[in-house]
Amino acid sequence: MSNNIPYKTYLSEDEIPSKWYNVRADMKNKPAPLISPATGKPLTLEDLNPIFCEELNKMELDNDTKWFDIPEEVLSFYKMYRPSPLTRAYFLEKALGTPAHIYYKFEGNNTSGSHKLNSAIAQAYCAKKQGLKGVTTETGAGQWGTALSMATAFLGLDCKVYMVKCSYEQKPFRREVMRTYGASVTPSPSDTTEVGRKILAEHPGTTGSLGCAISEAVEAAVTNDGYRYVLGSVLNQVLIHQTIIGLETQAALKKLGVKADMIIGCAGGGSNLGGLATPFIGEMLRGEADYKIIAVEPASCPSFTRGKFAYDYCDTGRICPLAKMYTLGSQFIPSANHAGGLRFHGMSPILSQLYHDGLFEARAVEQTSVFEAATLFARTEGILPAPESSHAIRATIDEALKCKETGEAKNIVMGLTGTGYFDLVAYEKFNSKTMSDQLPTDEELNEYLSRLPKVD
């Protein structure tokens, strides 16, 4: 150990932040408003309330309030599994022979296995407070569905989960965890919704997509009395809830007397990267500090690096609002070959605007190189990482190796969103050397992007 930095830094319970941060309050260029697919006009609370929980909708549309109090009940729940540790990766550094100091904020120390629980409990709490019977949602890798079922079980709410069919089949154990927490889980597309039946008719044999599961969950929410739809990523409210990650990281770094040089996070819909990075980006927007921030996405679903900044539907079924975001087109579905999560065609509107304004950079990495990084990390740092998180590990290792060349002792802070316990089918492919990379062609992407909706 060097510099008296411990392996793991835990905040004490009363050092856990009691407010969430809303970066929009510090943004000069606010994210473009969500637009109603019906009217073509910016969405109002009245438009949103039939679909989402009321309290959350206020947060969704609020570009001005910088800090939101975390409700006492949510804070109590947080204290069951938070603070999450900020760990110095001494053994990874040693294996790489890098002078860089690598820190990771590990969000996998809870049964859902990821950071998703931070927003799940906040959203379930609002549903409960509104007197609802239950909530509907979609889940891809299963992390969000598990997190939500933990939160709803805790609060005594019903939970209907639409799970992307390929995950449903590849991850029977994820299903069983959700069932243990009392949720019902339906493979998507299914014949339980109109949109599901339509997609099945058009694409028989499809293994599903997150966009399609979203359409089904939304339909289930609006057609069932006392239900609302909740979503684990992309939305502004989710990024706000997830800032608990970045705020805790800032507090821990401050405690250690360490100034981060780089912040690296994986990006699918943006929940983790937004939660980790926006408190730091806020410092940049206020001119208080400067950081190099890197969003890492899969080369097979490259929204930032090959997508277009434009209005698009958030779901395949085109019943959700339109958002201005980096998108590959709402009909884009990553190759079935892609095992590494982060499958959403779009990106958080907040992050999209920040990226457009040059507040951070993005890079795409291929899945075989991601699993190589994951294996090295597992063997040196002990933790078996989620494929999603491993995108950030890949970029972190690459940056640390650059430091080795230049001799710079940079402080790299990485978001380790979760564990890979439920991703062993993917690890099996990698271990058996049957995993390959299959990227979308330019023709394919252009085709999807040419079909973006026209919004004035």
Next chain:
Amino acid sequence: MSNNIPYKTYLSEDEIPSKWYNVRADMKNKPAPLISPATGKPLTLEDLNPIFCEELNKMELDNDTKWFDIPEEVLSFYKMYRPSPLTRAYFLEKALGTPAHIYYKFEGNNTSGSHKLNSAIAQAYCAKKQGLKGVTTETGAGQWGTALSMATAFLGLDCKVYMVKCSYEQKPFRREVMRTYGASVTPSPSDTTEVGRKILAEHPGTTGSLGCAISEAVEAAVTNDGYRYVLGSVLNQVLIHQTIIGLETQAALKKLGVKADMIIGCAGGGSNLGGLATPFIGEMLRGEADYKIIAVEPASCPSFTRGKFAYDYCDTGRICPLAKMYTLGSQFIPSANHAGGLRFHGMSPILSQLYHDGLFEARAVEQTSVFEAATLFARTEGILPAPESSHAIRATIDEALKCKETGEAKNIVMGLTGTGYFDLVAYEKFNSKTMSDQLPTDEELNEYLSRLPKVD
């Protein structure tokens, strides 16, 4: 929250104990010595060294040294995943409506998912120091094998794991984790050893047992150059390594100003209960304090409550030393119906002697009631517990409900050994209501116990 006790208490890094505790130094009645199956005489270092690592053998036979320094390298590894939190189960207490204060020491916050890593790294370190190529071992539920493969990957050693066949088949993902950490995994009984071939010939179609996998792993160690056998439970050395659990618990309780009334742990081979409880039992032996300590075992493998305190073989193949312990007979194999781990026919000789001397009590619980307790715990405290750990949860809930009747605010400390991520086949059975209890009959047990070896 009451009494200003936080949800979770973490020790700081420099509060992690730097020594392991050996309860034998405080025992008036020492455990009976291990006996060589070949000579019928107490085992010496010379007998043990061909099978086990030298440094560990010294520890195994040492009845006098009270404290062992934890090597610096092991302590560094510990700091990657320790200290483990001591959590106040506020939400479980509330759900039960009990005045009892329930604390649990959670050992599942590492990729192996259990406390087994505490001894795995210590044993792998000794193998490395001795200049060995690798180690062999057996694993049942897979926790020990995973832990050992993490430790050997970290130190660059080879690792050959014999996995009880029913687990190998029911837990393909466990296998894949071990493989990711570079271990080779063979289902047991296998045709790769003489003893395996013999068992397969006698019991074709057997789903295996821990005792049988031990026999194979020992044979693989003594027939391969530069290999030794390591074991994750039962042995004295393992209990010593695992005292990190109890010592951390004592330090955390002291920090909180809380005096435990009861200590509850599950018992299979004794690694967790011994690690958690012996530091407290030491206080009792030295006349410094008094505790009610409860060992909880499965009714389908009831070594303490229905076994005999006698010399017996530690393995089905009868090639391992004999130990004086509570045993069901080395040929005993729990019903295939039993899903909850803790399948070993014997029990740690140290714990056996302490139990015989009345230092703690034992109770057996049926698996359906164990999974009921697990589900309540998961839904209130968030953590999906391992079936093994859930035996302790069952007894803890029962004790807390007794407190509800008597109105006593007892402090109950429970060992939560691990997570149930890899036990979802068992949860699926429970959730689908296809799980049942199938206990050994008296006739069956008497038959096995009548065949115990005769030792003078």
